[in-house]
Amino acid sequence: MDKLHLDKHISRQFNEELESLRQQVMTMGGLAEEMISDATRAVVEGDTELAQKVVEADDRVNDMEKAIDERCIFILARRQPTASDLRLVVAMLKTINDLERIGDEAEKIARMAISLAEADRPRNNYRELEIMGTTVRGMLHDALDGFVRLAPEVAVDLVREDKNVDADYEAALRQYHTYLVEEPRSTRRILDAIWVARSIERIGDHAKNIGEYIVYLVEGKDLRHASLAEMERELAEDDDSD
């Protein structure tokens, strides 16, 4: 086999390695998505069995992060990727960090669900948490989808959605604040609901982060800490050059 063929062979094998890694990241993301919807449902329906399932799933998410992380570093060491391959490995390393934290937050929600299942249920059955949970689950779904399609424009939608989640979270907090004053007997339950709202809000932040890694991966730009306006401007400039 001559040098060129060997190179081609190595490069095909390398592409397969990267593709397999990307698959693993998506599998991990799918599990995190499922954990969010299960944890939210466990709160709304007072389903402690489902909550227990989420708590157990967190161990799997942690193991997946460790395995993918090792694999990424192995690739950095052996394949010494450059340009877009390097950006893909770095983006995957960062994405799994956020997915792992999403798993942690989902686990916390599930633990609160177990505690809440023992308490009286409010009239609206935690509708505000259900709405927030559905929104951030959708955000994570869009982020993972954007990662597969290499679609940096999802980052702008995610920033916008995250602002909505933040507003929903603030509104929920104000409501809980009133409950705390009016129903000191339900303090424990209301505090638990506050923790759930907080965890959901943080999941939104992590989904937004993943959107920013897609921009970095595709455009080579680090837009973290950029405002929505700056982000739209940056991405619009790229459209112009198409």
Place this chain on the structure above:
Amino acid sequence: MDKLHLDKHISRQFNEELESLRQQVMTMGGLAEEMISDATRAVVEGDTELAQKVVEADDRVNDMEKAIDERCIFILARRQPTASDLRLVVAMLKTINDLERIGDEAEKIARMAISLAEADRPRNNYRELEIMGTTVRGMLHDALDGFVRLAPEVAVDLVREDKNVDADYEAALRQYHTYLVEEPRSTRRILDAIWVARSIERIGDHAKNIGEYIVYLVEGKDLRHASLAEMERELAEDDDSD
């Protein structure tokens, strides 16, 4: 200049690059440390000016993370480090991620300090928060010191300290819970104090994470999600082989 000299030259330059990066990580860490103690003092003393300083410092921490992150990726692309050099770059990438999050938490504490400064002060002047804040600041200091000294054993101390912080946090929560029931008039203030306690508790988690990156850097082992007993066993095994 012959090939060997050229290699030596490149390797010396590379070492200088790594050393300069490590310095930058330490500078960033020092700023994060300062933010923790300033934010805690702002809460305890009701000092809104100091709190404002912390809020502004967070922008600098974010900029530092971005700059170091770019530099690390540049080194991965150009120098294609392997073995311990690669582990150092990866450990720095992860460390700055945690430092950036510590900055975020300190900023949140500072914002709560501004809100708390307007409210009545409790008799004990938030002594419980002062103690927790001092502990996690010390944890971060030890973690950064362990990074410089390449001392993986600090990881075990950090895990132990983090357990203490978690216990302090749980105790503070129970106390606040009682206050919420007894003093519904102070609900806003007590909720703010709860957020401060929560942010301090999370800073402890991040300091603990940095300890685990030192283990990875020095021993090449990923001990995240390991129990304290597992961690002690792993590190003891290395001592045996000395």
